[in-house]
Amino acid sequence: MALSGLLLVGFLLGHLAGNLLVFKGRQAMNDYAEFLKNSPELLWTARIGLLLIFAVHLLTGIRLQLVSRGARPVAYHKKGHLVSSSASRSMLLTGAVVLVYLLFHLAHFTLGLVSPEDFQLTEQVIRDGVASSRPDVYGMMLAGFQHDWLVALYVLGMILLGMHLSHGIASLFQSLGIRHARYTPMIEISAKILAWLLAAGFIMVPLSLRSGLLEAA
Numbered sequence: 001m002a003l004s005g006l007l008l009v010g011f012l013l014g015h016l017a018g019n020l021l022v023f024k025g026r027q028a029m030n031d032y033a034e035f036l037k038n039s040p041e042l043l044w045t046a047r048i049g050l051l052l053i054f055a056v057h058l059l060t061g062i063r064l065q066l067v068s069r070g071a072r073p074v075a076y077h078k079k080g081h082l083v084s085s086s087a088s089r090s091m092l093l094t095g096a097v098v099l100v101y102l103l104f105h106l107a108h109f110t111l112g113l114v115s116p117e118d119f120q121l122t123e124q125v126i127r128d129g130v131a132s133s134r135p136d137v138y139g140m141m142l143a144g145f146q147h148d149w150l151v152a153l154y155v156l157g158m159i160l161l162g163m164h165l166s167h168g169i170a171s172l173f174q175s176l177g178i179r180h181a182r183y184t185p186m187i188e189i190s191a192k193i194l195a196w197l198l199a200a201g202f203i204m205v206p207l208s209l210r211s212g213l214l215e216a217a
C-alpha cells in the first residue's frame with residue numbers, strides 16, 4: 001500500500017508540474033500535450049502502469065480496513081479516538097471520493113464526455129511555413145473552467161485529495177519502517193505541508209483560469 005501510494009504521489013507531482021504550464025501560456029501547455037500525444041509508447045506505459053498501481057492501492061486499502069475491522073469483530077462499547085486524527089479515520093471515505101473525482105476527471109478531460117464542444121477545440125500552428133492544427137488543451141481547460149459548478153467540483157475534489165494525502169504521506173513512512181522519536185514529528189509536519197502544497201497547486205489552476213488571470217495568454 002505504501003509503495004503504491006508513493007508512486008501515486010510521484011504521478012501527482014509530475015501531473016501538477018504539467019498542469020502548472022498553464023501559467024506559461026497556451027503554447028507551452030499545448031506543446032506538452034502534443035509531446036504526450038506523439039509519444040504513444042510513453043503515454044500507454046504510463047497509463048497502464050498507473051492503472052495497475054491504482055488498482056493495487058485500492059485493493060490493499062480495502063483489505064487493510066477489513067483486517068483492522070476483523071481484528072475487533074465486536075465494536076467498542078464506547079468509541080474514543082485517542083491518537084487517531086479525523087483524517088486517518090476517514091481515509092477510506094476520502095479515498096473513495098478521490099476515486100469518484102478521478103472517474104469524472106477522466107470523463108471530462110480524457111474522454112471529452114462532460115463538455116464535448118470544448119474537447120473539439122484546436123489551435124493553428126505554423127511550422128516551417130506549413131500550417132497545421134493540433135488539440136488546444138489550454139483552450140479546453142480555459143473553456144471548461146468558465147463553469148462555476150466545474151470549478152467548485154474540482155476545488156472540492158482537491159480539498160479531499162489534500163485530506164487523503166495529509167494522512168497518507170505521513171503513514172507511508174511508518175509503513176516503510178521509517179519511525180524515530182526525534183524525526184517522526186518533523187516527517188508528519190513535512191508530509192502535511194507537501195499534501196496541502198499539492199492540493200493548493202492543483203486548486204490554483206481552475207481558480208486562475210476562472211478568474212480571467214490567464215485569459216490573455
Ligand code: HEM
Nearest residue numbers: 015019033047102105109110137141154161202203205206
Ligand atoms: C485541478 C486539478 C486538475 C487539473 C486541472 C487536471 C488537468 C488535466 C488535464 C488537462 C488532463 C488531460 C491532458 C491531455 O489531454 O493532454 C488530465 C489528465 C489526467 N489527469 Fe488530471 N488534472 C487535475 C487533477 C488530477 C488529479 C488529482 C489526478 C489524480 C488523482 C489526475 C489524474 C489524471 C489522469 C490519470 C489523467 C489522464 C492522463 C491520460 O490521458 O492518460 N488529475 N488532467
